[in-house]
Amino acid sequence: MTDEINVSSEEKYQLIDITDRVEKIVKESGIKDGLVLVFVPHSTAGILLTENEAGLKEDWLSFLKRLVSGFDPEAEQARSGADFQHNRIDDNADSHILSGLIGQEKVFPLKGGRLLRGIWQQIFLLELDGPRNRKIIVEVN
């Protein structure tokens, strides 16, 4: 069973909690046991499991910006590195690199109709090149 979630991001970098929408799809599938794949078919976004706490979400976005800038404040100021060659044709090398580091899919165990995630393990779309409309594929198998 495959279904889709559609979200619109508002920021260049943004964390959007999609836990409820994923769990609704799983419930409506009627499938009780197996695997659940959450997959974003984009190479400038990611799927991240983390705690939905306001400070932590800011820490995440700040950390990712610093990481892709090599922890160099000047490079960060210059919108993630004028040195990226991809930026000659499209200004989003930072988005691709962070997307690949975080990953674009997560797989969950499903048992008795329940996604076996931890209580601090909310499911987020990680937008890295917004604002954009994004599609997330949920497959219950």
Place this chain on the structure above:
Amino acid sequence: MTDEINVSSEEKYQLIDITDRVEKIVKESGIKDGLVLVFVPHSTAGILLTENEAGLKEDWLSFLKRLVSGFDPEAEQARSGADFQHNRIDDNADSHILSGLIGQEKVFPLKGGRLLRGIWQQIFLLELDGPRNRKIIVEVN
């Protein structure tokens, strides 16, 4: 088929080899072909495949500490950055961020009853906020 592994960590950051326990569950499932999911339902731990060599394990933990501190020795000394906002309510922003970077699950091919992993690809629970009791879910599908 779903089963659990329980481990107790002793350190804040620690690598615990769970390869034998995962493979025992796979064997006992009697399932010969499919997918095996190893999933830790925590957002301050990870599942990592790497070589079980003492020096490399130390390199991993040292690298992760430096990474989350922005490769800044002073920030590392200050227990992974006093600047994290999440640390106002819970002193483990570093644990969440490294957990998300490494990921909390791995999926393996299963063929003829054998997990098709490489010989240098041991399965580790990566503890990032210990000491704690941790549960790992293994699903054979």
Place this chain on the structure above:
Amino acid sequence: MTDEINVSSEEKYQLIDITDRVEKIVKESGIKDGLVLVFVPHSTAGILLTENEAGLKEDWLSFLKRLVSGFDPEAEQARSGADFQHNRIDDNADSHILSGLIGQEKVFPLKGGRLLRGIWQQIFLLELDGPRNRKIIVEVN
């Protein structure tokens, strides 16, 4: 259904596009719906989804070399850090660490015989310790 792809790398760090070969295996399996696992059974290589653009591929390899060197040009010059303890027995701690950060597998949704990946989401073997012969396992489930 399980099949293999064999590739030979020529460089220490290299991105090799295997999208066509993965999709050929999926097509030949005759399976229309389910999950597809692409798994490299090595701990010094990775599977990465990113755009196949020449500049971006150089950005990726350059970023990874800098990352594992702590963004320190001198450490990068010294072939990824004389300080790694694993390098006393095998000169590839950098390869293991980057392999673990990127991950050694990806899972895709399969629907109507088609891998539901994005158009900028090519599938790459990420060689991190070449030149070597590498095997990639593709399981359609």
